Amino acid sequence: MSAFTLDELADMLRSCAGEAEQLELDRTFEELGYDSLAVMEVASQIERRYGVSIAEDELAEAENPRLLIEAVNSSLATVGE
């Protein structure tokens, strides 16, 4: 299974929580203008589309795009096994 990328995250954020000026891997979602509900919303879409499951505490710790992408990819790796 192919990895979840920043571009895909950007697309999903745009569709379910609105545009970011520029999505950067290491800026926090808060700095990017996305509140906790926006992150929950995008996580829920990722779960549905990729058939993965992101635990709540994992999601709480994923404070920037890099950490969220890592969480999704590690879950995808488990699904692929």
Place this chain on the structure above:
Amino acid sequence: MKVVTGLGVAAPNGLGVPEYWRAAQHGISGIRRITSFDPTPYPVALAGQVPGFDAAAQLPSRLLPQTDRMTQLSLVAAQEALADAALDPATLPRYSVGVVTASSAGGFEFGQRELQALWGQGSRHVSAYQSFAWFYAVNTGQISIRHGLRGPSGVLVSEQAGGLDAIGQACRQLRGDVQAMVTGGVDGALCPWGWTAQLSGGLLSTCDDPARAFLPFSASASGQVIGEGGAILVLEDAASAAARGVEPYGAVTGYAATFDGRRSGGNATGTGLRRAIEQALTSARLTPADIGLVLADGAGVADLDRAEAAAICAVFGPSQVPVSVPKTMTGRLLAGGAALDVATALLALRDRVIPPSINVDECAEGLGIDLVTGASQPLRKSSVLVLARGRGGFNAAVVVSRATEN
């Protein structure tokens, strides 16, 4: 003295204050067949729908997935009102501006969408934003967050009296360190779920002619037309407005609310409405002779119209004060309607003109109401009384006056 320094309007006959006020003075209606969903299966197909609103063009994309149309309209109206008041909350102390709006059912359209997701696709498809987007307080919250307004805030729910009750509550909160309040109401849910809820109330007109469906005080009154929209106002202490060099539209000089319980006959008695009028005049330190115009609730339902006419006659005497129902051009905008009437009253005071009630040729016999029909007329006095009633027994009255003469 509490003055209004900013107005924002989203009305079926005009989005934005200039367009709305032009239409209102010329008797231009915004009542038409619903286009936001297909009304064919329903017994009522007419509503007041705000024209030409493009949320994506007028709001940041971030706000779109978490709001429905009612909240979007309220955000645009709030933005217009703050800009009109030249009030930049960022330059003021942290807790000095609050928000109190009125709502009748919260984000009903948002709720419909998420209920459809829940039952159509499953719980994992329900938006995280449903957690707040359906609240009664959603407009208050979104306006507060968007403009950083951290002062005393809340929502008033008293059906169609809410637009006045919110303004009354904002007046109470305007004290101490609170320098300004954003208030009023924008309401509406022109979606099948909202429509079904309104139909069950049994007061909507089934007439399909936009010029004949909503005829308050007429012998041909056949029920109500409802719609979406309302107004947001910036309320400020007169001294604070003067210090900023801002010319107010006028002052909120009187307010009262009363309630007619079910056991005493509800809204159909008119006794509570009469008390609201009397108390609002008393709180304004005015007499009936000071009032140049009454903007009536205008139910469009015969017994409710009679009750309102009786209350007005009891205070003013038969046909002693001009009465108008600008709602004949918009339909009744739920919790937004009376807030829009207050905005209309302030514009009427500014330009000394009474906008007409349209489509009503003649009042029902014996009502004793001097209804301004056909064309606008000059407003000859310096205060206007606005009335509103909410289903279940709510009555409210607000007096607005020219700021310079009080």
